[in-house]
Amino acid sequence: MSSFPEAGRAGSPADSRPKARPVPKPAGQLAVLAKDSVATYQALSQAAPTPVFWQVGCLEVATSPARLEQAHRDVEHGRRLGIEARVLDAAGAVASAPALVDAELALGALYIPSDGATDPAALTHALVAAAERGGAGFRWNSPVRALERERGRVVGVRVGEDAELLRADRVVLAAGIWGPVLAADAGVRLPMVDVQHPYVFTTEVAGLDDAPIDIPIVRYPDHAVYTRRHGRRYGLGTYSHAPLPLTPTPALTSAERPFRDADFGAAVAAAGALVPAFRDVPQGCRLNGVFALTPDELPLVGPAAELPGLWFAEASWVTHAGGVGRQLANMLLDTGHHLVPPERLAPGRFAHWSDEKIHQTALGHYQGIYDAH
Numbered sequence: 429m430s431s432f433p434e435a436g437r438a439g440s441p442a443d444s445r446p447k448a449r450p451v452p453k454p455a456g457q458l459a460v461l462a463k464d465s466v467a468t469y470q471a472l473s474q475a476a477p478t479p480v481f482w483q484v485g486c487l488e489v490a491t492s493p494a495r496l497e498q499a500h501r502d503v504e505h506g507r508r509l510g511i512e513a514r515v516l517d518a519a520g521a522v523a524s525a526p527a528l529v530d531a532e533l534a535l536g537a538l539y540i541p542s543d544g545a546t547d548p549a550a551l552t553h554a555l556v557a558a559a560e561r562g563g564a565g566f567r568w569n570s571p572v573r574a575l576e577r578e579r580g581r582v583v584g585v586r587v588g589e590d591a592e593l594l595r596a597d598r599v600v601l602a603a604g605i606w607g608p609v610l611a612a613d614a615g616v617r618l619p620m621v622d623v624q625h626p627y628v629f630t631t632e633v634a635g636l637d638d639a640p641i642d643i644p645i646v647r648y649p650d651h652a653v654y655t656r657r658h659g660r661r662y663g664l665g666t667y668s669h670a671p672l673p674l675t676p677t678p679a680l681t682s683a684e685r686p687f688r689d690a691d692f693g694a695a696v697a698a699a700g701a702l703v704p705a706f707r708d709v710p711q712g713c714r715l716n717g718v719f720a721l722t723p724d725e726l727p728l729v730g731p732a733a734e735l736p737g738l739w740f741a742e743a744s745w746v747t748h749a750g751g752v753g754r755q756l757a758n759m760l761l762d763t764g765h766h767l768v769p770p771e772r773l774a775p776g777r778f779a780h781w782s783d784e785k786i787h788q789t790a791l792g793h794y795q796g797i798y799d800a801h
Contacts, residue, residue: 454726457768459509461727461744461751464767468750469546472554480551485644486543487521491533495650499538506540513540527633527662527705528646528655545641545656546746567594575599575614575738582614582737598760602741605676605683605718611740616732619778620720620743621790624672624685625665626692627717628700630709632660646703652795653699661712662705669695671794673787674718687714719745723781723789725797727752729773730759740775 469481490496499515506513521537522529529537556566570587576595577583584595601607608618638659647654652668672691696714700706720743722728727744729752739760744752755767771777778786 454724457726457772460767461748464754465748465750476554480554481544481546482641483544484641485541487524487644488538488647488649489529490535491650496535502538513538525643525646528703530704548746582735598737598739600739600741605720607742609676609678616735619786620722621787622674622676622718622720623794624674624716624718626696627665627715628696629661629663629712631712633709636660651702653702655703664699664703664706666695666699667795671791683718685716687716721790721793723778723786725793726773728775729755730770730775733776
C-alpha cells in the first residue's frame with residue numbers, strides 16, 4: 429500500500445547494510461494487519477465525502493530471471509496468506525503502467541490487485557469524523573509535554589504551555605517518531621529506530637489531470653525503487669543508499685528533514701534513470717521524510733510491561749495502521765479477538781536486547797525492506 433510519501437518494501441544488494449543476527453520473518457503478521465487495513469480504508473472511503481483509498485493494485489517488476497522466478501513463488505505464498513496475485517508478462521506489465529515500467533528492462537511483473545494508495549490527510553479526517561460520531565473527543569493544538577506518573581503507574585498526560593494535567597486510566601502513546609522521546613522521559617525504552625528516506629516528484633506532466641492515481645503502484649525490488657502517480661505529477665522513492673538514522677528530540681517539530689544531495693543524490697539519480705517518466709520530465713519537489721523501523725519489522729502494540737497504565741501503538745506505517753488500531757482497540761476492550769498474537773507485537777519483546785543490537789538489526793532491514801512487507 430502506498431501513501432505520501434510511501435514507505436514500502438524493497439530489495440537490493442546487501443553489501444552496504446549493517447550486519448545483524450536474523451529475526452523471525454514477519455510477513456504473515458504484516459499481511460493480516462494490511463488486509464484488515466485495506467478493509468477499513470475501503471469502508472471509510474465509501475462513507476467519506478471524497479475517496480481516501482484507491483485500490484489500483486501494485487506491480488513488482490522483475491528485471492532479472494531470478495526475480496521473475498521469485499514472482500511465481502510469491503503467487504503461491506500470497507495464496508497461503510489469502511492475498512490474490514498473478515504474474516504478468518513483460519508486455520502486460522508495460523501496458524499496465526507505461527510511464528513507470530521500463531520496457532527494455534521488464535521481464536514480467538508480480539501483480540497484486542488488492543493493493544492500493546491512500547491520502548493520509550483525508551484518511552485522518554475520515555477517522556476523526558467517525559470517532560466523533562462514536563463519542564470520542566479531541567483536544568487540538570495541545571502538545572503533550574510529559575507523561576504523568578503516580579505510585580509507579582501512568583495516570584495521564586501534561587499538555588500545553590501551562591502543563592495542564594489530563595487524567596486517564598490508560599494512556600496510549602502513538603506519537604510516531606517522537607514516541608521514544610516521551611517514553612524515555614517515563615523510564616521506558618521503545619525498541620525502534622527512526623530513519624531518513626528520500627522521495628522526489630516530477631514537475632507537472634502534460635496530459636495528466638487531477639485524478640490522484642489511476643494506475644498501479646510500481647516497485648522495482650531488485651533496485652530498491654518504487655514509483656506512482658500523484659495527480660499531475662509522478663513520485664519516486666528509493667532505499668538504495670546507506671541507512672541514515674535520526675535521533676529525535678523534544679525540539680524536533682517535523683518528520684521532514686532537509687534533502688541533502690550528498691546523502692541521496694546518487695541513489696535518486698539512479699532511480700530516476702530507471703523510470704521512464706523521470707527520464708522525460710524534470711524533477712520537482714524533493715523530500716526527506718522520517719519513519720520508524722523495529723528489529724523484526726513489526727509494529728509495537730500493547731501495554732508497557734514495566735509501567736502500568738501506559739500503552740503503545742508505534743512504528744506502524746499507513747499500510748498496517750488500520751489493523752494496528754483494531755488490534756489495540758480489541759486489547760484495550762479485552763474482547764478476546766486478536767488479529768495477531770499479542771506477544772508478536774508486544775513492545776517489550778526486545779527487553780533483553782542491547783541498544784546497539786536493536787539499532788543495528790533495525791537498520792539492517794532498510795535496504796531489504798521489501799523482503800518482508
